[in-house]
Amino acid sequence: MIQKVLRAGDRVELRRLAAVTKEQLDHGTRLYVSQLLEIVDDTRIHIAVPIDDGHMVALEIGGRFDTRFITANGVYACKTEVVNRCKRNNFFFLSMKLVSELAKDQRRQYYRLEKVRPLEYHRLSEEERTILVMLAANKFDSDVERRNLLIRLKTVEPEQIDGIMVNISGGGMKFTSAKTLVKGDFIRISLLLDDSDAAELDLFAKVIFSSDEPNKMKMYEHRVEFINMPREVREKIVKYVFVEERKLRQKDMGL
Numbered sequence: 125m126i127q128k129v130l131r132a133g134d135r136v137e138l139r140r141l142a143a144v145t146k147e148q149l150d151h152g153t154r155l156y157v158s159q160l161l162e163i164v165d166d167t168r169i170h171i172a173v174p175i176d177d178g179h180m181v182a183l184e185i186g187g188r189f190d191t192r193f194i195t196a197n198g199v200y201a202c203k204t205e206v207v208n209r210c211k212r213n214n215f216f217f218l219s220m221k222l223v224s225e226l227a228k229d230q231r232r233q234y235y236r237l238e239k240v241r242p243l244e245y246h247r248l249s250e251e252e253r254t255i256l257v258m259l260a261a262n263k264f265d266s267d268v269e270r271r272n273l274l275i276r277l278k279t280v281e282p283e284q285i286d287g288i289m290v291n292i293s294g295g296g297m298k299f300t301s302a303k304t305l306v307k308g309d310f311i312r313i314s315l316l317l318d319d320s321d322a323a324e325l326d327l328f329a330k331v332i333f334s335s336d337e338p339n340k341m342k343m344y345e346h347r348v349e350f351i352n353m354p355r356e357v358r359e360k361i362v363k364y365v366f367v368e369e370r371k372l373r374q375k376d377m378g379l
């Protein structure tokens with residue numbers, strides 16, 4: 125039952141499966157972004173007409189697309205076909221048919237949100253790394269022992285480095301800073317997702333890429349994956365990404 129997976133408002137991404145005209149060949153790899161409007165039944169959905177560069181894109185009836193749905197519970201994918209172009213109360217939308225089984229897309233477990241936010245970080249000290257290893261092993265004689273380690277972790281206060289978040293997902297983030305990092309470094313990040321949040325997120329991450337040269341703004345680009353992340357923290361990030369993406373889609377569509 126796709127109603128258990130998808131919800132109205134979910135982001136929809138479409139890429140053409142096959143190109144049959146010159147125009148389609150020229151734009152064969154283009155990503156079209158839309159929004160799920162309505163679930164008709166297990167094989168039929170309605171989506172908003174995609175908007176590209178401020179203009180509606182009238183996808184042809186019969187066109188088939190590799191389609192991904194960005195939901196609060198992850199990314200799901202299937203193949204779809206345009207059945208009809210529709211209009212209701214001066215609002216244009218597409219009737220789509222699911223032509224393959226809807227399944228979780230393991231290649232993209234988390235959707236990335238482009239968002240600029242200030243953050244602070246530092247390379248993990250030996251003490252912090254030791255505590256993280258002990259927490260990951262989870263071999264404690266009592267809950268008190270574990271709580272004491274968590275308290276020790278919170279009391280570590282090394283010199284912080286300023287950075288700027290560029291995008292974030294439930295699995296990691298990209299950010300820039302004036303300092304270099306090395307692939308394989310372990311860092312600790314303090315981040316306030318929203319100005320209304322009561323407390324900063326305390327994130328641990330491993331550097332998977334860091335630029336060798338600064339950009340024109342004399343900033344280095346870093347990409348990291350989160351490690352030792354509590355489930356409630358990951359869920360908070362995933363929910364934040366989902367809500368912010370929905371706001372952007374509704375704004376683009378004038379809703």
